[in-house]
Amino acid sequence: MKKVPIVTINEKWCKSCDICVHFCPKQVLEMGQFSAVVAHPEQCIGCKICENLCPDFAITVEFEEEKKQEELE
Numbered sequence: 001m002k003k004v005p006i007v008t009i010n011e012k013w014c015k016s017c018d019i020c021v022h023f024c025p026k027q028v029l030e031m032g033q034f035s036a037v038v039a040h041p042e043q044c045i046g047c048k049i050c051e052n053l054c055p056d057f058a059i060t061v062e063f064e065e066e067k068k069q070e071e072l073e
Contacts, residue, residue, distance in 0.1 A: 005046030013058035
């Protein structure tokens, strides 16, 4: 089964430095009013650049099994 990356941002820890937004190769993240937000999760390739560059450790990238359509029905 294919593993799907799930990006999570801890808004309490995020200082809105914008590093993750600038370095994401797929433009998954955007700046919200108070922190970075996951704007396009379907584009994430799981490279973890955002997680590794975040100076506040506010971003995690985890992987979960992709659910097949017949499992959802």
